Amino acid sequence: MTTHACDSCAATAELERMGVKLDRFDRVVALAGNPNTGKSTLFNALTGLRQHTGNWPGKTVTRAEGGFEFNKVRYKLVDLPGTYSLLSASHDEEVARDFLLFGRPDVTVVVVDATALERNLNLVLQVLEITDRAVVAVNLMDEARRKSIDVDVRRLSRDLGVPAVGVVARTGDGLHALLEAIDGVASGATTTKPARVTGTPEFQRAVSQLVPLIEAAAPGVPNARWIAIRLLDGDAQVEDALRTGRLATLAAEQQHGAERFSRKIALEGAQ
Amino acid sequence: MTSRVAADVVIQRAAALRETLRSGFRDEAVRSIFTEATRVARRAARQVADRRLDFDQRVDRIVTSPVLGLPIMALLLAAVFWITVAGANVPSALLASLLFWIEDQGAGLFTALGLPWWVTGFVWHGVYKGLAWVVSVMLPPMAIFFPLFTMLEDLGYLPRVAFNLDFLFRRAGAHGKQALTMAMGFGCNAAGVIATRVINSPRERLVAILTNNFVPCNGRFPTLIMLATIFVGAQFSGVFTSIAAAGAVVGIVGIGVIFTLAVSWGLSRTVLRGEASAFTLELPPYRRPGVMRILYTSLIDRTLFVLWRAVLTAAPAGAVIWILGNITAGGTSLAQHTANFLNPLGTAIGLDGVVLLAYIIAIPANEIVVPTMLMVYMGTGQMTELSSFADLKTVLVDTHGWTLLTAVNLMLFSLLHNPCATTIITIYKETLSKKWAAVGALLPLSIAFLVTWIVATIW
Numbered sequence: 001m002t003t004h005a006c007d008s009c010a011a012t013a014e015l016e017r018m019g020v021k022l023d024r025f026d027r028v029v030a031l032a033g034n035p036n037t038g039k040s041t042l043f044n045a046l047t048g049l050r051q052h053t054g055n056w057p058g059k060t061v062t063r064a065e066g067g068f069e070f071n072k073v074r075y076k077l078v079d080l081p082g083t084y085s086l087l088s089a090s091h092d093e094e095v096a097r098d099f100l101l102f103g104r105p106d107v108t109v110v111v112v113d114a115t116a117l118e119r120n121l122n123l124v125l126q127v128l129e130i131t132d133r134a135v136v137a138v139n140l141m142d143e144a145r146r147k148s149i150d151v152d153v154r155r156l157s158r159d160l161g162v163p164a165v166g167v168v169a170r171t172g173d174g175l176h177a178l179l180e181a182i183d184g185v186a187s188g189a190t191t192t193k194p195a196r197v198t199g200t201p202e203f204q205r206a207v208s209q210l211v212p213l214i215e216a217a218a219p220g221v222p223n224a225r226w227i228a229i230r231l232l233d234g235d236a237q238v239e240d241a242l243r244t245g246r247l248a249t250l251a252a253e254q255q256h257g258a259e260r261f262s263r264k265i266a267l268e269g270a271q
Numbered sequence: 272m273t274s275r276v277a278a279d280v281v282i283q284r285a286a287a288l289r290e291t292l293r294s295g296f297r298d299e300a301v302r303s304i305f306t307e308a309t310r311v312a313r314r315a316a317r318q319v320a321d322r323r324l325d326f327d328q329r330v331d332r333i334v335t336s337p338v339l340g341l342p343i344m345a346l347l348l349a350a351v352f353w354i355t356v357a358g359a360n361v362p363s364a365l366l367a368s369l370l371f372w373i374e375d376q377g378a379g380l381f382t383a384l385g386l387p388w389w390v391t392g393f394v395w396h397g398v399y400k401g402l403a404w405v406v407s408v409m410l411p412p413m414a415i416f417f418p419l420f421t422m423l424e425d426l427g428y429l430p431r432v433a434f435n436l437d438f439l440f441r442r443a444g445a446h447g448k449q450a451l452t453m454a455m456g457f458g459c460n461a462a463g464v465i466a467t468r469v470i471n472s473p474r475e476r477l478v479a480i481l482t483n484n485f486v487p488c489n490g491r492f493p494t495l496i497m498l499a500t501i502f503v504g505a506q507f508s509g510v511f512t513s514i515a516a517a518g519a520v521v522g523i524v525g526i527g528v529i530f531t532l533a534v535s536w537g538l539s540r541t542v543l544r545g546e547a548s549a550f551t552l553e554l555p556p557y558r559r560p561g562v563m564r565i566l567y568t569s570l571i572d573r574t575l576f577v578l579w580r581a582v583l584t585a586a587p588a589g590a591v592i593w594i595l596g597n598i599t600a601g602g603t604s605l606a607q608h609t610a611n612f613l614n615p616l617g618t619a620i621g622l623d624g625v626v627l628l629a630y631i632i633a634i635p636a637n638e639i640v641v642p643t644m645l646m647v648y649m650g651t652g653q654m655t656e657l658s659s660f661a662d663l664k665t666v667l668v669d670t671h672g673w674t675l676l677t678a679v680n681l682m683l684f685s686l687l688h689n690p691c692a693t694t695i696i697t698i699y700k701e702t703l704s705k706k707w708a709a710v711g712a713l714l715p716l717s718i719a720f721l722v723t724w725i726v727a728t729i730w
Contacts, residue, residue, distance in 0.1 A: 087301065090471035090550070117316045121308035148319045156315035195311070197303045203296065206288040213284055217277035231285035233297060242278045 025067060025076040027186050030099055032127055033111030034120050035082035038139045040064075042111055042169035043079050046179075063095075070179045073186070078105065084119075086126045094237070100130045101223070102241075106186045108134045109178070114144035114151045114166070124160065128194035129226050135181045136164040141174070161193040196225075206232055217242065327556050331431070335554075340435040345521060347423070353517035355416045356496055362411040370403035393593055401589020404642045405581045408493045413577060416489065417569035420458065425560035425568075429454055434552055441547040443532045444539025446475035448550065449482075453531060456486040457524075459577055460690050461697040463488075468701075474545045477707065478535050480698055484690040484715045485530040487523065489577055490637040494685050495520050497641060501664045502678035519682075527686050530718070584636035584692075591632060592643055606647045620720055621680035621727030623671075630684075635692045640685070676730050680723045687719035 033039040047066025054063050064079040080099055081092035100108060110127050112120035117138075127134055136156065144151055157164035163181040167174035184190030198204060210228035215221060230238040293299065334343055374395050381391040423429065432454060437447035448470050456463030463483040470476040487495055496516065504516035539545060595606040603611075606628065614624030629643035645663075648671055667673040689695070689712045699708035 084550075090548075092471075114316070118309050118312035121312050122304055125304050125307055125311075144316075150317045150319045152315050152317070156311065159311045159314060195307070197300075197307050199300065199303055200293075202292055203300070206292060209288060210281065210285055213281045217281050228285070229300070231282060232289050232292065233300070234286070234289065239282050242281060243275055245275075245278070 025074040027073060027075050027106040028103070029075050029077050029182060029186070030080055030103070030105035030108045031077060031111065032080045032096060032100070032108055032123065033082060034084055034113065034123055037082070037111045037113040037120065038169045039079065039082055039111045042109075042137060042139060042167070043077065045169050045172055045175060047077055071183055073183065075182070075186075078103075083123065085123060086130070097130070098237075100127065101226075105131075106133060107182050109137050109182065110134060111137045111139050111169075114138045114140045115147055115149055117151065117156075125195065125197060128160065128162065129196060129229070130223055132162070132192045132194045133185050134162045134192065134194065135178065135185055136160060136162060137169075137178055138164055138166045139169050141166045142168045142171070159195060161195050163190060163192070203232075214242075218245075327554075330557060331554060334428070335431050335434050340431075344432060344435055345525070347428075348524065349517055349521045351416065351419045351423075352496075352520045353513060354419060355412050355492075356500070356517050356520070357513040358415045359411040359496075362414075363407055366411065367403070367407035370407050371400075374399055374403060389597075392597065393590065397590045397593025398586045399589070401585040401592065401639060401642075402582055404589075405585040405636070405638050406578065408641075409489070409581055409638055410574070410578060412492060412496070413489055413574045414570065416492070417458065417573045418565055421565045421569040421573070422560050425558065425565055427555050427557045430552060430554050434554065437552070439532055440535065443536040444545065444547050445478045445482075445532075445535040446470045446472060446547060446550065447552065449475070449479040449531075449535070452479050452483060453486050453528070456483045456488060458489055458573060460484050460486075460488045460694040464694060464697045464701055472545075472548050474543050475548065477702065478538050478543055480701060481538065481707070481711050481714060482531045482534050484694065484711070485534065485687065486527045487686055488637070488691075490581065490691065491685050492520070493638065494641050495523055495682055497663070498678045498682050499523075501667070502675055505664065523682050523686055526683070530687060534714070534718070581636050581638050585639055588632055588635055588639050588643075592639075592646055595632075596646055604647075610647055619727065620684070620723035621676050621730065622684065622723065623677075625671075626681060626684075630688065633691075634689075637685070637691050676727065680726055683726065684719050684723050687715055687722055689713070689716040689719075 031039060031043055043064065043066065046068050048068075052065050062081070066077050066079075068075050068077060078099065080096040083090070083093045083096050086093050086097040086100075099105070108127055108131055110124045112124060124134075124136055138151055138153055138156065141151065151166065153164050153166045163185065165174055165178045165181050167178050169175075181190070185192060199207075207225060207228045210231060211224045214224040214227050214231075218224075221227065227238055227242070231242075289296070333339055377399065378391050378395040381395065382388075429451060433447055433450040436450035440447050440449050449467075451469065452463050452466040455466040460483050463486070464480050467476050467479040467483070470479055499516040499519035500512070503519040504512040507515045539547075592606070595609070596604050598605050600608065610624040610628045612624065613627040617623040617625070617627045625644055625647045628647060629640045632643050633640045645666070648666060667677075690698075695708055695712050698711040699705065702708065
């Protein structure tokens with residue numbers, strides 16, 4: 001863990017909690033993680049106690065958002081439902097996955113439990129399949145120490161190919177380093193090279209055959225590989241997004257410098 | 272801009288490529304993520320102090336082991352039933368004698384006041400007797416069964432049950448969490464149907480709703496326990512009586528689980544076609560059960576709740592039984608007439624008309640099946656409490672020609688037949704579909720008739 005002069009004074013001077021003042025913001029950060037990892041505690045530590053809550057469009061899944069300012073940049077933080085994976089068909093996982101895929105947050109912070117790293121990394125790896133703009137917040141470092149588990153955050157960061165920061169959300173320990181990591185990924189100062197699961201040779205061959213087709217059908221789409229994997233799995237929602245042109249529209253907007261789709265969806269909640 | 276054509280080309284290509292992958296590709300993809308997660312985690316996290324495997328993990332190695340998991344589960348279930356069977360007899364008898372003494376006093380009072388016989392009969396020997404029977408038969412087993420069950424739940428054992436049964440449910444095309452809703456069904460099928468809300472996929476949820484009825488609820492356990500005691504337990508002596516009876520109940524529960532899986536399998540391959548979805552089940556740490564919490568949850572939330580519901584349905588049912596038994600046409604009661612009418616159908620499935628009549632009257636609440644049967648058999652025009660199981664056996668075997676087949680088929684019918692009215696209404700409320708509510712009632716009923724008919728034919 002990087003040491004900082006003011007690591008323990010929670011917010012640090014540069015952080016301003018903005019609560020529900022969300023009218024103007026520069027970047028969108030999504031907060032993902034398994035249930036019971038202290039995701040909400042981290043959310044509150046970053047945004048203050050006041051938050052905007054509602055439902056995800058068309059779903060009875062609670063959606064919370066709040067704001068904070070760090071280094072003169074205004075961030076909007078969107079709390080995704082706590083999930084173990086992004087694979088199955090539950091509403092929670094659908095909401096989290098759709099936000100990562102169509103909402104395109106500038107940075108996705110995945111909160112993991114330092115005492116159950118193995119289980120938590122499943123979600124991290126699945127998030128990294130979708131986006132490479134991610135930061136891993138290794139929470140509950142104090143509990144891990146108590147259970148005499150030594151977590152090597154730098155090695156984790158190297159293996160995953162994205163920044164990993166040890167934090168204790170409850171006390172605010174490590175928040176500054178986390179904010180710097182978010183800032184780095186959001187501004188592009190930090191380059192990431194996420195770890196991706198390769199699979200069997202037949203699987204790789206199938207994926208590499210699909211990718212060019214997808215890129216032709218939806219030019220400029222950034223995660224053609226992930227879409228290929230979902231199509232191979234017969235994911236009806238992704239098939240639908242491709243058919244209705246939702247993916248292509250998204251890519252085109254990105255290319256023509258139109259208003260960022262993530263902003264729109266983050267503001268309005270949905271398309 | 273894309274065209275739909277380009278998109279369809281991609282999708283068709285994906286479908287074609289999917290064929291080139293091995294059938295277990297989906298599992299393989301999940302597994303490779305897990306393998307990678309394990310690899311990365313092993314490199315990053317180290318257990319510094321030399322700690323022994325912690326207690327939870329050691330226990331889980333045993334109770335969720337592929338070999339011992341299911342036998343341990345069956346043993347625990349058997350122990351719970353044995354304690355319930357062995358412990359409920361005495362308080363049930365005490366409670367019954369108290370409540371029926373009150374009935375006599377009340378009836379005596381009414382007579383002394385000069386009220387007509389039919390008022391006394393209707394109030395005391397009809398409505399009140401229905402209530403008294405249900406309370407005395409249901410309260411003691413529930414007051415023992417629910418705390419035990421809640422204790423297992425509080426201890427954290429139920430997620431392990433789901434873990435042990437997951438592979439069976441997945442093979443049946445159903446959701447692993449159905450093991451949990453099934454377990455809730457032992458308490459009350461209506462509660463089990465509501466509990467299916469934990470299943471997110473609509474298809475799998477519907478499978479869980481339609482098959483919840485195949486585990487016997489608390490209202491049906493007394494019937495099963497009585498039959499097991501008279502016809503199975505009586506073959507043995509001493510302590511073995513209750514052990515054999517508990518064993519027979521466990522056997523019936525086992526058959527119920529088999530039917531749950533078989534019908535889930537059938538539904539997943541016909542009207543509710545689809546694959547089982549993956550889910551992550553967190554095994555929570557074992558916790559020391561809190562005594563007060565257990566007592567509160569099991570006695571207030573469950574026992575009183577179920578009992579109150581039974582009381583609400585037993586009172587009108589008691590009235591109906593009394594009326595049917597006391598209005599006569601041509602020298603025989605209406606109850607007897609109806610029973611005679613149903614007799615051919617009943618005989619075909621190894622039962623008789625009286626049993627079927629009892630099941631019709633008991634649609635609101637399964638608890639009153641046995642008292643209704645006895646009332647019609649004995650022609651007393653009111654529900655009857657017999658002082659001992661030996662008396663009961665005499666009535667059933669000697670006077671009405673019951674055999675082991677009758678007992679076996681009655682247990683099967685009780686296990687498989689349509690759910691009670693409350694459960695059917697709950698199915699409607701949860702699915703908002705009259706069609707599925709009808710399927711939820713008629714599917715089990717036809718299975719019950721089919722199975723008992725087959726057993727009676729090959730017996």
